Amino acid sequence: MKGYILRRLGYSLVSLFLLSVTIFLFVRVTGDPAVLLVEPGASKDDLEMIRQQFGLDQPLPVQYGSFITSLLRGDFGQSFYYRTPVLELYLSRLPHSLLLAGAAMVFSLVVGIPTGIIAAVRVNRWWDSVGKIFALLGLSMPSFWVGLLMILFFSVYLGWLPSSGSGTLLHLVMPAIALGWVFAAAHMRLTRSSMLEVLGSEYVKLARLKGLPEALVISKHAFKNALIPVLTLAGINLVIMVNVAVVVETVFAWPGVGRLLYEGIAFRDFPVVQATVLLGGAMIVIVNLLVDILYAVIDPRIRY
């Protein structure tokens, strides 16, 4: 157990290391990093100053050393546009992102789990086909387009919901649905396959043999066990949602981390772009680690 956790921890550290190397190298190999790190419209002298300040004339390993030590100290650089440390900026936007992702998650589970269960119980009937079409549409409609269509319908034509901004619960509805839509399809598919597996197991057969009503078998015995993989995926997806929300947040002017990334691009604010990618990747590595450790603690059979 301890050995497994240590090994898993080691892999995550390797991942985080490779992540920082990847980002570091891409910035330096693809051109003159000074151009990216200097503010737009800077002079030749400014460029020289940046080169000196970041030690860009030194060998790569030395540069990486100073890059990683400042990251570990929590120094992700200064935003050109906001004139504040990037980490502060990121942390001030994160709650908005988490709120949006949380709402999208609730939507995707409320839609995905019941439809997935019905599809599994009525496998290969018409409802199952409806579910399949729904899942396919979910995977084929880009989230920002879903958002734009909803704005057109609910804001412009019907005037029911505000088209952009944040603050009230009404502002949250459309971004959450646009973001959660794809995940609802994914959660439906997983619920269906997980339910099918559980429904074929011995203890469900026993429950039926005991003469339990079918509704009780499904709701009490099958559902609870089928839920485990779905909730695991949901946990990981919550972090992924924070990171893929950039298009949805742009459409609805939602002030989250994704919007920050978009502003980073629009204002050519490179430190912001770099920090968002680094922190997003690190978040996913850490959540994957936590989920794996949690699994090992709960289920002693798991030993990779």
Place this chain on the structure above:
Amino acid sequence: MNDSRSATLTLAWRLAAFRTEGFPVIPTAIIVTVALVAIFADALAPYNPELGTLGDRFRPPAWQAGGSEKYLLGTDHLGRDVLSRLIFGARVSMIVGFTAVIVAGFIGTVLGIISGYLGRWVDQVIMRLTDTWLALPALTFAIFLAAIVGPSVNNIIIILAAVYWTRYARVIRGEVLSVKERDFVRLAVVAGCSKWTIMRRHILPNVVNSAIVLGTLQLGVVIITEAALSFLGVGVPPPQPAWGLMLADGKKGLMAGYWWLTVLPGSCIMLMVLSANLLGDWLRVKFDPQLRQL
């Protein structure tokens, strides 16, 4: 004589069955049509997609009040013909989608075969790198790369390939692990074939099906990502016509209710992605060794 005839019959029956067993006719037709439109865009498009008539801004489609037959699907905020832009947009989507999938598939398959066959530290290095890149959120990673290298069609292809090769490497490596234990590979080793020859002549043909299936399934993802990048302004640079870029432009007329600028390009993306997904699902059932054993 009798044997060969029945063999021919079986073959004919198999071919017929191959064609009819739920082959996704409509999705294939859609992909072929879009490909043809992309190839013959110059002949099909009624107007230059990059030049507009400012006097004809925001014209609705021909069937709506205020629309004219001059512009079948209306015009955008610069008075450019939407139909022409959709037609040329198909070309951008097709070029970016197919090239990116092929390049990503090539990189991923090569690395997957090397990783799986050579094993040991080579495997460790490639797989740890694959894991890390898989952990990076694809869209954010692509945006980051686009922000570094700047927007152009060629750069988009390179970026998408750099982001999406990991899935192939993972899957192909797994298959190579089982293929390399098979007798024909061992015989080849005994016969004195070099590692390179074994990988190329004996391993590659056995995993190429999976790569094709994966590629088809990824086509949709790649097209959506390209659209998202263009929508955010780090993809295909304006004034080139790309569906994602048209959606970004369409936002300018959204609050005024100019629906055609949002609905039409998005529908094109959805149809393409839906078709690719349906075709990919069918190919997976057809080629997946695990399902094929039935």
